[in-house]
Amino acid sequence: MSDPYRYLTSLGQSLAAMALYPGGHPARERAVDASFEQLNELAGDEAGPQFSFLDGEVIYRRQILRELTGWEWGKRLASAGIQRLEFLDGVTREEYGGWLDELQHLLSGETPDTAEARQLVARRIRYGAIEVRAGAPGAARPAEAGVDPEAAPDLGAEVEAIRWIHGEVGDLGRLPLLEAEAVVRSLAVAMHSRSEIRLPLLQLKTFDQYTTTHSSNVSVLAMATTEYLGLGSREVRTFGVAGLLHDLGKVRIPKEILVKPGQFTEEERAVMQRHPVEGARIIIGQEARLELAAFVAYEHHLMLNGGGYPTLRYPRDAHYASKVVHVCDVYDALCTDRPYRPAWTSERALGYLAERSGTEFDPELVDAFTRMIGEWQQSRGAIEETA
Numbered sequence: 001m002s003d004p005y006r007y008l009t010s011l012g013q014s015l016a017a018m019a020l021y022p023g024g025h026p027a028r029e030r031a032v033d034a035s036f037e038q039l040n041e042l043a044g045d046e047a048g049p050q051f052s053f054l055d056g057e058v059i060y061r062r063q064i065l066r067e068l069t070g071w072e073w074g075k076r077l078a079s080a081g082i083q084r085l086e087f088l089d090g091v092t093r094e095e096y097g098g099w100l101d102e103l104q105h106l107l108s109g110e111t112p113d114t115a116e117a118r119q120l121v122a123r124r125i126r127y128g129a130i131e132v133r134a135g136a137p138g139a140a141r142p143a144e145a146g147v148d149p150e151a152a153p154d155l156g157a158e159v160e161a162i163r164w165i166h167g168e169v170g171d172l173g174r175l176p177l178l179e180a181e182a183v184v185r186s187l188a189v190a191m192h193s194r195s196e197i198r199l200p201l202l203q204l205k206t207f208d209q210y211t212t213t214h215s216s217n218v219s220v221l222a223m224a225t226t227e228y229l230g231l232g233s234r235e236v237r238t239f240g241v242a243g244l245l246h247d248l249g250k251v252r253i254p255k256e257i258l259v260k261p262g263q264f265t266e267e268e269r270a271v272m273q274r275h276p277v278e279g280a281r282i283i284i285g286q287e288a289r290l291e292l293a294a295f296v297a298y299e300h301h302l303m304l305n306g307g308g309y310p311t312l313r314y315p316r317d318a319h320y321a322s323k324v325v326h327v328c329d330v331y332d333a334l335c336t337d338r339p340y341r342p343a344w345t346s347e348r349a350l351g352y353l354a355e356r357s358g359t360e361f362d363p364e365l366v367d368a369f370t371r372m373i374g375e376w377q378q379s380r381g382a383i384e385e386t387a
């Protein structure tokens with residue numbers, strides 16, 4: 001019987017031995033052998049062991065390992081950019097040793113020797129960053145002098161993490177929920193890093209980034225709207241997760257259709273319109289506590305008057321959260337450059353929402369959303385004037 005604690009202890013011991021002894025030293029090799037053995041025992045219990053090192057916590061699969069809260073190696077790995085770690089089946093001793101060498105380089109701040117080594121280990125040992133911003137939502141951070149943070153929100157780590165989450169769902173059919181929640185926490189912190197209302201919205205650089213930047217923006221807008229409506233921070237973040245995952249079903253839509261520059265044919269449109277059902281299926285298959293996100297994935301293209309898609313066999317009112325995300329979704333889509341049209345101004349997009357308020361959108365939500373965006377733009381104007 002093995003357990004993740006024993007494996008992580010052996011990993012820490014190997015890293016300590018590697019710092020002490022040069023390559024090939026018997027003490028170093030013994031520590032690596034022992035750790036490799038522990039890994040195999042762990043992998044024997046359940047395929048594909050996977051860890052996350054976030055916020056001083058160590059997560060094994062979906063569980064926080066309480067005994068390892070504040071574990072020194074976990075913190076060191078996280079700060080070296082290794083916040084998630086996954087071993088696929090069939091890692092060899094050679095690969096494992098190579099990967100530990102690379103870890104040691106990363107921990108000591110050096111770059112690995114060769115690209116070849118990286119390729120060797122990249123196949124079956126996957127690792128990377130999921131950055132969580134320091135500080136709790138609500139904590140004000142002083143603005144950096146001379147920098148307008150609204151102009152270029154730095155959400156590189158979050159975007160990278162969202163791209164990774166989409167990849168996990170698309171390639172492995174696994175939704176990494178704790179990591180998705182960590183991204184939302186991080187976006188919530190970014191929203192509160194000044195005392196003013198702040199919307200860290202991303203501008204699209206290439207169309208490839210559309211799904212990631214759009215997911216991040218809809219999450220931020222859903223949190224800002226519900227916060228504006230007076231919901232508590234826990235609920236706000238639940239809406240943030242639902243916003244982040246609303247288009248998850250797009251991982252199952254062929255890329256040629258997703259990035260098609262022109263108008264869709266009838267068949268292509270039908271395929272595209274499957275993404276709400278696909279998304280709800282993926283989410284429901286994973287986590288009972290993601291019920292709200294599953295509703296939102298399923299319903300975010302439904303209109304107030306019963307239009308939109310998917311077609312419901314028994315028409316009913318969409319969930320409140322779906323109505324919130326629907327408004328945020330359309331606003332962000334309109335304010336984004338598309339291959340077939342340039343981005344609309346915020347004013348024009350708000351006009352679109354107003355025109356369809358009461359038919360496509362919930363009027364109270366359009367009203368609250370419009371006021372929220374207005375206040376944000378005012379405070380943004382004030383920042384620009386003093387900059």
Ligand SMILES: [Fe+2]
Pocket residue numbers: 246247275300301
């Ligand atoms: Fe959608």
Ligand SMILES: [Fe+2]
Pocket residue numbers: 214218246247329
């Ligand atoms: Fe969307």
